Amino acid sequence: MQPRRVAVLGGGPGGLYAARLLKLANPACEVRVHEQGGADTTFGFGVGLAAGTQRRLAAADPDTLRELVATGLRHDSTMQVGGRVARVRNDRLIGIARTDLLAVLQRHAEKAGVELGFGVRRSAAELDADVVIAADGVSSATRASGGFGGRIETGRGLYLWCGTDFPLDDAVFAPVETEHGVFVTHAYPYSGGRSTFLVETDERTWRRAGFDATTAATGPEDSDQTSLRYLEQVFAGQLRGRPLIGNRTRWLRFRTVRCDRWSQGNTVLLGDAAHTAHFSVGSGTKLAMEDAIALVDALREAPDAGTAFDRYEAARRPWVERLQELARRSQLWWESFPSRLGLPVERLMVAYMSRAGNVPLDRFARTSPDVVGAALRQYGDDGPGTDDLVDRIIGTPLVHGARSFPDRTAVPALPRLHADLHDPWSPEGDALVARARGTDGVLITGPDDRPALLTRLDLAERVRCETGVLTAVQGTAGLRDDLAAGLISGRTDLVALTEESA
Known part of the structure; x- marks a missing residue:
């Protein structure tokens, strides 16, 4: 027309x-x-x-x-955890x-x-x-x-947008533990000699820090100066002692x-x-x-x-x-980020890149071989053997407490936890985690399709982190790449491979 x-x-x-x-x-x-x-x-x-x-x-x-x-x-991207840095190149x-x-x-x-x-x-x-x-x-x-x-669906976590008066060298993802809880920044440089500096946290940390009160006291045209001054101290290392800049900066929940x-x-x-x-x-x-x-x-x-x-x-x-x-x-993934801080930075970077199931593990390994290589060593891979990345990950032995497993498919007899849910952090997810607590381990089963498997892997990670029990995830052989990504990212300990149902 x-x-x-x-x-x-x-x-x-x-x-x-x-x-x-x-x-x-x-x-x-x-x-x-x-x-x-x-x-x-x-x-x-x-x-x-x-x-x-x-x-x-x-x-x-x-x-x-x-x-x-x-x-x-x-700019490139870096993950900074505990003084260690993992870098990903961006063309x-x-x-x-x-x-x-x-x-x-x-x-x-x-x-x-x-x-x-x-x-x-x-x-x-x-x-x-x-x-x-x-x-x-x-x-x-x-x-x-x-x-x-x-x-409109409103997220659980809270975030605020602010900026700096200098350009960071690279994009930075950095968590910092404080007396109130964990704050994590996503920051990146942009034209004009400045940087975007976004900060996220969970509601419990936000309330402990008193930011529920500062949010309520901040006018619609104003910035939450109390939060900005506090976060300047939290991220002093990334900010090099420089201030944070506000622009109607206040804590928000994301609206989808x-x-x-x-x-x-x-x-x-x-x-x-x-x-x-x-x-x-x-x-x-x-x-x-x-x-x-x-x-x-x-x-x-x-x-x-x-x-x-x-x-x-x-x-x-x-x-x-x-x-x-x-x-x-x-x-x-970001709203539950603090639970992953026990991972070494390279494995955390792999977990970050594979968090949504959009970046194939082998492609990431080709573009960032140093990061994936370090993550493999931290995971327990000793290097020799097949060149196939997925086979190496699945074939790596595991020691879990007093139990040893020759590879990641050696799943023992475990209670089954059937999961067919949309959100692993929902009340339904809470109930499944409670059922896993106190067992010798669980095998998490569910539908064969890929979205359901990715959700099971997220639930398995929550079970691992919150209960410490041995965790296995069932998935079809056709989704071995996703299962391998889940293993090296710390989402599950073992995988049970099955044939796809008719």
Whole structure:
């Protein structure tokens, strides 16, 4: 279709990018962005653009990507635990200041002929347009107005976003134990000589530190200065004695947004307005800009708006839901992170990379052989024998208390714990952990499919960490890679291989 007039609600990355692509695809169309904030007003710090996202942006709009890459800052990733560091190389990952990102997108939108309006709040209902793109964020007023079947799930853990006035050498994942509990930072450098510094903790630690009270006392326009000053001391090593910078910084719980429908009438949702995925998979800007590409493609090819919206949703929803599932697993992993601090840093890095089931162990071993090699030695592999990584892991002997096992498939007769659940840290998971406590060990069984196996491995890790009993997980031979990743990551002690049921 060739709309005459398109209105975009929200001047974030997704809205600006959609506006530019629309104008490039249909120069005769009037495209206007309505942003309630000022042109120079933004919240947050740096944004990460991974290699896959850059490839998609290159195909859709190489001019914009070229400037983003030139503006951004490339960095590797490190895990820092107890004075030891594990490093992972990243070929094309860049960090860019959110202000720089928006400035680039604003310039390129205006260059294409998009009209930008700032400082006035608009609603979809009041706009005279053939198509209204609602890119108005996680708190979308458009979604809240109804008709989209929106739902929000709130996470258990707490986090806050802040920044530093200097660039870290690399992205840093670092837990620190305090008198109240464990705080962990995800921090990374970005353009402009600064770094994003995100901190997570669990509710018990948050309350012990008194941050429930400081959160309640922090106004909506303010930053929680008490928390910032405390965290400066907690992460003094990573901060090199420098301060933390706030920008409406307060403790939050992550909100996962899902919608039954992404369009209603002439209005279509884009980015966080339609869906969110936990920040630990670096997804917000990625999803919004990739949504923009798919939406503009659908509008270009479809005969009318309704058909275009249906095609857009059909193309994007499977990708979004897949990423949301990966993000859900990653979120659960981070919310239970303190239980893993007994692992050496290299094994912890392997656990981190395999936490959502998205990074195959053999691929990670090819890109980071030093990390995986150290993790194998810590796990107990002595090096000689087969070159097949999975065989080596599964074939490694185990000593557990007074018992010895020649390899990780030598599962003794153990009580079975059948698990068919969505969340290992739910009340149902609590009950299964309680049943395992005080036994000589458990064999955790369940459905054959891969998602169920990944959940069993998470439950097994919880059983291992909280009870100390010997833990085995049943899985089909076709999922040996996932079972091996679970073994080296400390999620289970043994694995029981079965044939896949008919």
